[in-house]
Amino acid sequence: MGRWQPDARGRLAQAAMELYTERGFEQTTVDEIAKRAGLTERTFFRHYADKREVLFGGASELQDLFADTLAGLPAGTSPMAAVGTTLEVVSAEFRERHAFAQQRHAVITANAELRERELVKLTSLASTAAEALRLRGVKEPGASLAAEVCIAVFKVAFESWTASPGHTELSVYVREALAEVKTVTAEA
Amino acid sequence: MGRWQPDARGRLAQAAMELYTERGFEQTTVDEIAKRAGLTERTFFRHYADKREVLFGGASELQDLFADTLAGLPAGTSPMAAVGTTLEVVSAEFRERHAFAQQRHAVITANAELRERELVKLTSLASTAAEALRLRGVKEPGASLAAEVCIAVFKVAFESWTASPGHTELSVYVREALAEVKTVTAEA
Numbered sequence: 001m002g003r004w005q006p007d008a009r010g011r012l013a014q015a016a017m018e019l020y021t022e023r024g025f026e027q028t029t030v031d032e033i034a035k036r037a038g039l040t041e042r043t044f045f046r047h048y049a050d051k052r053e054v055l056f057g058g059a060s061e062l063q064d065l066f067a068d069t070l071a072g073l074p075a076g077t078s079p080m081a082a083v084g085t086t087l088e089v090v091s092a093e094f095r096e097r098h099a100f101a102q103q104r105h106a107v108i109t110a111n112a113e114l115r116e117r118e119l120v121k122l123t124s125l126a127s128t129a130a131e132a133l134r135l136r137g138v139k140e141p142g143a144s145l146a147a148e149v150c151i152a153v154f155k156v157a158f159e160s161w162t163a164s165p166g167h168t169e170l171s172v173y174v175r176e177a178l179a180e181v182k183t184v185t186a187e188a
Numbered sequence: 189m190g191r192w193q194p195d196a197r198g199r200l201a202q203a204a205m206e207l208y209t210e211r212g213f214e215q216t217t218v219d220e221i222a223k224r225a226g227l228t229e230r231t232f233f234r235h236y237a238d239k240r241e242v243l244f245g246g247a248s249e250l251q252d253l254f255a256d257t258l259a260g261l262p263a264g265t266s267p268m269a270a271v272g273t274t275l276e277v278v279s280a281e282f283r284e285r286h287a288f289a290q291q292r293h294a295v296i297t298a299n300a301e302l303r304e305r306e307l308v309k310l311t312s313l314a315s316t317a318a319e320a321l322r323l324r325g326v327k328e329p330g331a332s333l334a335a336e337v338c339i340a341v342f343k344v345a346f347e348s349w350t351a352s353p354g355h356t357e358l359s360v361y362v363r364e365a366l367a368e369v370k371t372v373t374a375e376a
Contacts, residue, residue, distance in 0.1 A: 078375040119307045141344045145369045148344065152336030156329045181333045185373040187266040 009047045011037040016054040017100065020107040025051070025114060055104055055114065059121045063128045065090055070132035079138050079146035083129075084178055087154060091171035098166035105162040126151040153177040197235045199225040204242040205288065208295040213239070213302060243292055243302065247309045251316045253278055258320035267326050267334035271317075272366055275342060279359035286354035293350040314339040341365040 015036035019028040030051055034044045048054055069086040077085070094101060108114040130147035138146065157173035164173075203224035207216040218239055222232045236242055257274040265273070282289060296302040318335035326334065345361035352361075 079372050080375045116304050116308055119311055120304055123307055141348065141365050141368050142372050144344050145340060145365060146372045148340030149337065149369065149373060152333060152340065156332050156336065160329065177329050177333060180329050181337065182373050184267050184330050184334045185337060185370050187268045 008037070008039055008043055012039065012044055012047055013054050013100070016051060017103045017107065020055075021103055025055075025107055025111050052114070052117070055108065056117060056121060059124070062090070062093075063125055065093065066125060067128050067132045070129065071135065073136075075136075077136075079133055079136075079142060080149075080182075082133065082136065083146055083150040083153070086129075087150065087157075087174045087178070088171055090154070091157075091169065091174050094161075094170045098161070101158075102162050102166070105159075122151055122155060125154075149181055153181055196225070196227055196231055200227065200232055200235055201242050201288070204239060205291045205295065208243075209291055213243075213295055213299050240302070240305070243296065244305060244309060247312070250278070250281075251313055253281065254313060255316050255320045258317065259323065261324070263324075265324075267321055267324075267330060268337075268370075270321065270324065271334055271338040271341070274317075275338065275345075275362045275366070276359055278342070279345075279357065279362050282349075282358045286349070289346075290350050290354070293347075310339055310343060313342075337369060341369055 012033060016028070016033045019032055019036060028051065030044050031041050033051065033054075034041045037044075048057060066086060069089045070082055073082050073085060108118050126144075126147050129150050130144045133143040133146055134140070153174060157170060157177040160173045160177075161168070161170045200221060204216070204221045207220055207224060216239065218232050219229050221239065221242075222229045225232075236245060254274060257277045258270055261270050261273060296306050314332075314335050317338050318332045321331040321334055322328070341362060345358060345365040348361045348365075349356070349358045
């Protein structure tokens with residue numbers, strides 16, 4: 001094989017996910033991932049800092065997507081309208097990634113350390129959204145609460161979507177959860 | 189000193205919190221906590237499994253309080269009304285504990301591992317609340333979303349309360365956050 005590998009990153013991610021699913025995250029080595037992808041350990045480390053980053057590498061892009069989308073909406077957009085539009089944009093990013101999301105979810109659920117890391121990432125996402133809402137002029141505690149609702153909707157919708165066979169888009173679950181959170185909180 | 193120590197548990201907690209604040213959680217040993225409280229290491233371990241439990245020992249009682257309160261409310265109480273009443277009951281438990289909550293918050297904030305543990309506890313609390321709401325007949329995703337809103341309100345209110353000088357009760361912040369989350373989610 002030549003030095004340049006077409007989509008080495010994608011092949012490594014797929015190989016990693018297969019191995020994490022087959023034998024568990026703990027039991028998989030970087031060497032095995034590279035071998036399964038037909039690549040070297042060296043190439044693995046050119047793409048990922050460690051085997052955990054295959055699962056969490058997308059987190060900072062997701063954070064940027066939340067922040068940038070919230071920042072770019074017209075002034076005067078209400079916090080919940082801003083949250084709704086942002087979740088639509090975010091959902092679109094997952095359009096081709098149901099199989100990966102499903103495998104990733106199973107791997108993370110099976111490992112306490114990974115579950116904790118996922119919680120930390122979700123909390124960072126909520127902080128990012130709260131900060132972006134404050135930058136839009138939303139006062140506290142409104143900004144933090146709207147951000148928490150945003151992440152709660154995302155989390156609940158994402159879980160329903162990963163548990164589904166994948167024929168329905170994430171955005172459908174997001175819209176359902178958003179409508180539901182409005183109904184629930186409106187009740188006396 | 190005799191074998192029986194009046195309020196050994198409380199004295200150990202106070203000594204631990206002082207030391208965690210003075211020199212950091214990592215740098216404090218159980219032996220030092222016991223000495224500061226005028227007790228033995230043996231007594232410490234009769235009350236706490238380890239030095240982390242001084243900070244998180246109340247978590248399972250809090251979980252029970254959420255579950256039992258939600259379970260005990262009259263049939264037909266709406267999810268949000270159930271959440272509101274439960275948060276009032278929970279707030280009352282913290283009436284005399286502002287100083288401890290404030291110190292605890294500072295100690296946890298300063299340590300990544302403790303912050304993660306706190307997130308895990310909050311997530312367990314959300315799962316407990318969701319399960320209790322499902323037992324009340326609330327359907328999904330409504331139960332999970334109402335539970336997430338409940339914990340978000342609790343978290344935001346608790347943070348405002350610990351950041352305050354302590355003259356205002358937690359329940360006041362809870363009511364403010366509940367009203368705010370209703371206002372925010374009601375906006376188009």
